Amino acid sequence: GAGVSQSPRYKVAKRGQDVALRCDPISGHVSLFWYQQALGQGPEFLTYFQNEAQLDKSGLPSDRFFAERPEGSVSTLKIQRTQQEDSAVYLCASSLALGGEMAGYTFGSGTRLTVV
Amino acid sequence: SQQGEEDPQALSIQEGENATMNCSYKTSINNLQWYRQNSGRGLVHLILIRSNEREKHSGRLRVTLDTSKKSSSLLITASRAADTASYFCAPLTGGGNKLTFGTGTQLKVEL
Numbered sequence: 001g002a003g004v005s006q007s008p009r010y011k012v013a014k015r016g017q018d019v020a021l022r023c024d025p026i027s028g029h030v031s032l033f034w035y036q037q038a039l040g041q042g043p044e045f046l047t048y049f050q051n052e053a054q055l056d057k058s059g060l061p062s063d064r065f066f067a068e069r070p071e072g073s074v075s076t077l078k079i080q081r082t083q084q085e086d087s088a089v090y091l092c093a094s095s096l097a098l099g100g101e102m103a104g105y106t107f108g109s110g111t112r113l114t115v116v
Numbered sequence: 117s118q119q120g121e122e123d124p125q126a127l128s129i130q131e132g133e134n135a136t137m138n139c140s141y142k143t144s145i146n147n148l149q150w151y152r153q154n155s156g157r158g159l160v161h162l163i164l165i166r167s168n169e170r171e172k173h174s175g176r177l178r179v180t181l182d183t184s185k186k187s188s189s190l191l192i193t194a195s196r197a198a199d200t201a202s203y204f205c206a207p208l209t210g211g212g213n214k215l216t217f218g219t220g221t222q223l224k225v226e227l
Contacts, residue, residue, distance in 0.1 A: 004158075033215070042120075042204055042217035043159070056213060091158060098213065104149050104161030105215060 002026075004108035006092050012114045013082045021077045021111045025094030032075050033105065034067055035091040043091055049075060082115045089113070120148075120205040120218035128224045135192040137221040139205030140185075146208045148181060149215065150190050153202045162190075162203075195225045 005024040013019050025032050030051050035043035036059075045059040051072035060067070064083075069075040079086055089112050093105040123138045141148070147166045151159040165172045165181045165188065172179045178191040188205055202220040209216060 031213070035217075040219075042219045045214055045216060048213055050213075093159075093215075104151070104164055105159075106161070107151075107158035109158045 004092055004094050004106050006090075006108035006111050008111060009109065010112050010114075012116060015084060015115055016081050017115075018078065018080045019082055019113065021079075021090050021113070023075045023077070023092030023094075023108060025073065025075070025092070026096075026106055027073075029094035029096050029106070030072070031095040031098065032069060033093045033095075034075070034077050035093065036061075037089045037091055037110070039088075046077070046090075079113075082113075084115050087113055087115045120207050120216060122203065122205055122218045122221040124221060125219065126222045126224075128226065129195055131195060131197055131225055131227050133195055133225075135195050135199070135223055135225070137190045137203050137205075137223070139188040139190070139218065141188075141205075141207040142186065143207075143209055145183075148179075148188050149206045149208065150177075150179060150188075151204045151206060151217075153204065153220070155201075159204065192223075195223075197225050197227055199223060200225045 007022045032049040034046040037043040047067045048056040049069045064080045066078045089110040091110045093107045095105045120139050120141045149164045150162045153159045163174045165179050176193045181188045202222050204217045204220045206215045206217050
């Protein structure tokens, strides 16, 4: 596609509910990243994939967070038993070259998660 | 934890003026990137400067990098109202894969 597509655009979840956020990266981009952005803050790194391999998950805040990219393209970020502190915008980014050397990272518009 | 830290946190200027934003970071980097974020939208890549470069230009943007001081600056010349946005610096660390962001500079360009 022309850009990174994320769905849903908005998600309201009741506390304790499980949610799944989807990211469609740009075709051919091997690197895929997930970030969490709280209101008024910068994006915080969550996890990184190179093709289907999850190479870094050091930013995942707890074991309730799980990400996968089984076929090296679409990725899903799953949050189990959501808590109010999980409320944030979740951003996905993809990159053609390592470190964004050619054109930086391309970000999607994000999924705004609100836990009530 | 945030790697890049921008200064100032907020900046308000008149259209046509230049805007300068500064960034400091903590560890060695592979490159440093600047991004813009409009309210409620995703981040847009502006410019990338490699660790062995000192200055780079792209249109009305000028970026400098001082690795000895672990700092960078972004200059936007002849600002326009459409430049109103949050600007983030993002040092590339973690073996060359992890882009980390500060809290950003909120730029407001008034007519």
